Amino acid sequence: MSTDVQARVAIVTGAGRGIGAAIARRLAGDGVAVVVADIDEPEATSVAAEIGGDSIAFGVDITDGGQVAGLANFVAARFGRCDILVNNAAILDATPLAALDMARFRKVQDVNLDGALAVTLALLPLLRQSKAGRILNIASILGVRGARDSVAYSAAKGGIVNLTRALACDLGSDGITANALAPGFIDTRMALLPDGSGHEHETDWFRDIYLKYGRIPLLRPGTPEDVADAARFFCSNDSRYVTGQVLLVDGGVSATF
Numbered sequence: 001m002s003t004d005v006q007a008r009v010a011i012v013t014g015a016g017r018g019i020g021a022a023i024a025r026r027l028a029g030d031g032v033a034v035v036v037a038d039i040d041e042p043e044a045t046s047v048a049a050e051i052g053g054d055s056i057a058f059g060v061d062i063t064d065g066g067q068v069a070g071l072a073n074f075v076a077a078r079f080g081r082c083d084i085l086v087n088n089a090a091i092l093d094a095t096p097l098a099a100l101d102m103a104r105f106r107k108v109q110d111v112n113l114d115g116a117l118a119v120t121l122a123l124l125p126l127l128r129q130s131k132a133g134r135i136l137n138i139a140s141i142l143g144v145r146g147a148r149d150s151v152a153y154s155a156a157k158g159g160i161v162n163l164t165r166a167l168a169c170d171l172g173s174d175g176i177t178a179n180a181l182a183p184g185f186i187d188t189r190m191a192l193l194p195d196g197s198g199h200e201h202e203t204d205w206f207r208d209i210y211l212k213y214g215r216i217p218l219l220r221p222g223t224p225e226d227v228a229d230a231a232r233f234f235c236s237n238d239s240r241y242v243t244g245q246v247l248l249v250d251g252g253v254s255a256t257f
């Protein structure tokens, strides 16, 4: 892996925990100054403190236009550049179709799709100044597959997948790549059971369908670090001729049925 990412600046949204925090740690390990951006400022602050170096926390709700503009202004003033944008912040939604209403649907799109676009638009001027800007969107296997009780979440993540391809077409002439990762079952707080009684991968449902019947060929849920290692490639110079692509980081789930 090249170390060309040194002295570069990255923004990772939703980096206060889970996959975003793992990506922030991985980039910082390569010498990147990371803006740990999250609606949960205390968690962002603790991740930035743990990372150290030039990394810094920034509290931002990506659904608030004023706060997103504040993030872009902060990065411009503090670093004068932004080379890498990782749109990772999102919320889970597993509302059964019978209970889904338009207010909930719009809320999920607002965070998971509109939020990513808003941050991208705000950071484009700085990304354009970088000679090798990188946009990495965190989609989901539910952006390329359907599942029960996932209409709002799957619609947003499908939007992220094709937003990525369209951005790649628009931004190639600026030297900016846009790619997406589509994680499968990753063990984070998002994967805890709704009643808080444990982890999704500890349930009989998960063990039987996905482990016993081989629906995850690699026979384990993923870790945030599994996703972060793939993210590192897309944020580095090693991916310089790769744009508009969606990589499933799913232990092989999408390879079977």
Ligand SMILES: NC(=O)c1ccc[n+]([C@@H]2O[C@H](COP(=O)([O-])OP(=O)(O)OC[C@H]3O[C@@H](n4cnc5c(N)ncnc54)[C@H](O)[C@@H]3O)[C@@H](O)[C@H]2O)c1
Binding pocket: 013, 014, 015, 016, 017, 018, 019, 020, 037, 038, 039, 040, 043, 060, 061, 062, 063, 087, 088, 089, 090, 091, 111, 115, 138, 139, 140, 141, 182, 183, 184, 185, 186, 187, 188, 189, 190, 191
């Ligand atoms: N965990 C999985 O199994 C899985 C699978 C596929 C895709 N993903 C995707 O990976 C990404 C990270 O998920 P995770 O599992 O680490 O989840 P997580 O819930 O642990 O972390 C999400 C982070 O986003 C932040 N966030 C939420 N709303 C925000 C807002 N409006 N503004 C700013 N920050 C906000 C949260 O505070 C949190 O720190 C998400 O895009 C998620 O959809 C996760």
